[in-house]
Amino acid sequence: MAEKVDEMPEPLSAKYVDQFAYPTVKDRLPVILTKVIDTVYQYKNTAAEQHGEAGKEDCKFIVSKLSELKNAIQTDKPLTVLADGRGDVSIWNKAIQKEIDDHGNKHPSWFKSPWLLTECYMYRKINESIRMSSKLQEFDPFGEQKRSALKNSHDACIVLANYIHDITKDNKDVTYEQFSKILQIALWGNKCDLSISAGVENSQNVSPLLYLNEMASNILVDSTQQVWQALLEARKNGKQTRVDIILDNMGFELFSDLCFAEFLLRTSLAHSIHLHYKVMPWFVSDVTREDFLWTLQTLKDSPNEVLSKLSETWQNRLQDESWVIKGDDFWTTACDFRQMKSKAPHLYDDLTSSSMCFFKGDLNYRKLVGDLNWNHTTPYELTLGGFHPSPHCALRTIKCDLVVGLQEGRAEEITKLNADWMLGGDYGVIHFCDLIEK
Numbered sequence: 001m002a003e004k005v006d007e008m009p010e011p012l013s014a015k016y017v018d019q020f021a022y023p024t025v026k027d028r029l030p031v032i033l034t035k036v037i038d039t040v041y042q043y044k045n046t047a048a049e050q051h052g053e054a055g056k057e058d059c060k061f062i063v064s065k066l067s068e069l070k071n072a073i074q075t076d077k078p079l080t081v082l083a084d085g086r087g088d089v090s091i092w093n094k095a096i097q098k099e100i101d102d103h104g105n106k107h108p109s110w111f112k113s114p115w116l117l118t119e120c121y122m123y124r125k126i127n128e129s130i131r132m133s134s135k136l137q138e139f140d141p142f143g144e145q146k147r148s149a150l151k152n153s154h155d156a157c158i159v160l161a162n163y164i165h166d167i168t169k170d171n172k173d174v175t176y177e178q179f180s181k182i183l184q185i186a187l188w189g190n191k192c193d194l195s196i197s198a199g200v201e202n203s204q205n206v207s208p209l210l211y212l213n214e215m216a217s218n219i220l221v222d223s224t225q226q227v228w229q230a231l232l233e234a235r236k237n238g239k240q241t242r243v244d245i246i247l248d249n250m251g252f253e254l255f256s257d258l259c260f261a262e263f264l265l266r267t268s269l270a271h272s273i274h275l276h277y278k279v280m281p282w283f284v285s286d287v288t289r290e291d292f293l294w295t296l297q298t299l300k301d302s303p304n305e306v307l308s309k310l311s312e313t314w315q316n317r318l319q320d321e322s323w324v325i326k327g328d329d330f331w332t333t334a335c336d337f338r339q340m341k342s343k344a345p346h347l348y349d350d351l352t353s354s355s356m357c358f359f360k361g362d363l364n365y366r367k368l369v370g371d372l373n374w375n376h377t378t379p380y381e382l383t384l385g386g387f388h389p390s391p392h393c394a395l396r397t398i399k400c401d402l403v404v405g406l407q408e409g410r411a412e413e414i415t416k417l418n419a420d421w422m423l424g425g426d427y428g429v430i431h432f433c434d435l436i437e438k
């Protein structure tokens with residue numbers, strides 16, 4: 001059993017200029033926000049066609065709100081409470097109030113607050129300005145980029161669809177090698193994320209099978225064996241195994257997650273898969289319900305028969321409920337996961353019915369470990385702060401300066417090769433925690 005943490009590290013924050021939070025708040029977030037402003041500005045004629053003058057006025061309103069937001073970021077203004085009436089407003093405003101209380105009644109500002117709060121808050125403020133419009137409340141400013149991400153990954157999807165078809169068609173029992181391969185494809189699918197690239201196209205356009213060997217040494221924590229054993233154990237016990245996948249990005253990452261889900265069902269490593277999407281446009285490329293359903297329909301309409309048949313199967317899974325898709329406000333708050341039990345007990349309770357949860361991507365990882373400035377060698381299970389609804393696996397490519405569970409000296413070794421090694425998604429971790437809550 002891991003020993004206790006003697007003192008809790010500080011939250012990552014842009015107040016530390018040597019942390020990645022600083023260039024993110026100073027440069028990356030304004031770049032992303034500027035692209036959103038341009039997108040809304042370009043949309044005004046379409047909005048006028050669809051909604052008349054009201055649509056055009058909406059675009060002007062949203063552009064003005066987001067321009068104010070951009071100025072607030074760049075001049076380090078205080079974070080202000082939300083006012084759009086969504087059900088999550090109280091969680092958000094309590095988080096902001098907590099910062100005010102913790103700082104002697106001083107309003108938290110963009111460069112003085114925890115990074116997790118400020119980055120999530122920007123995306124929530126984008127949604128607030130859109131929701132306060134009169135006709136454009138469902139407009140997704142990232143929709144075009146997310147749809148292109150899938151279209152540009154079409155060939156890679158065909159390769160993966162054929163692979164899944166080939167390894168499951170004879171109903172032979174699944175091998176560890178196959179499981180490990182499909183898990184690594186889901187891991188590296190996380191490299192395709194438009195937030196890290198600030199919206200610059202970075203789809204998967206080469207075969208996802210070809211690079212697994214050369215990437216293997218970039219997996220710095222590999223708990224595949226434990227994940228495999230836990231799933232085999234559950235299957236042996238004859239339990240109705242439910243697996244949850246907390247989704248991340250649209251495009252090839254979503255496709256690789258769905259192939260993983262299909263693989264688990266076809267090999268009876270799971271009997272049902274619950275897939276968690278975001279309830280609003282989030283971190284540029286995160287999957288919303290609309291994105292999920294559009295993806296299945298677009299793949300179904302593909303001229304490639306294997307892809308089309310696979311996606312038709314997936315649409316049927318939504319009907320027979322071997323796949324259940326769901327969203328929750330909690331995933332698009334700034335709360336880290338140690339707060340789930342108190343802030344979203346219904347969600348925590350639901351996850352206790354899962355045999356294993358797979359958390360995809362960098363933001364989920366940051367929330368699992370609390371976005372705190374841990375030493376790289378701190379054991380993973382020590383960083384979870386008691387979050388344990390069920391056994392879980394974190395599949396994450398490293399995109400920020402927060403990595404735990406490494407062997408002594410490993411981070412220093414890689415830093416010698418490339419000082420920015422933690423920022424590009426070139427390395428990955430597969431953490432597993434079956435810590436049974438005491």
Ligand SMILES: O=P(O)(O)OC[C@H]1O[C@](O)(CO)[C@@H](O)[C@@H]1O
Pocket residue numbers: 024119190193195196248249283360361362363364366399400
């Ligand atoms: O889509 P993912 O893998 O969660 O990546 C998003 C992450 O990338 C970053 O934009 C870069 O660190 C973070 O701000 C955010 O946590």
Ligand SMILES: [Mn+2]
Pocket residue numbers: 193195248249283285286361363
């Ligand atoms: Mn994401």
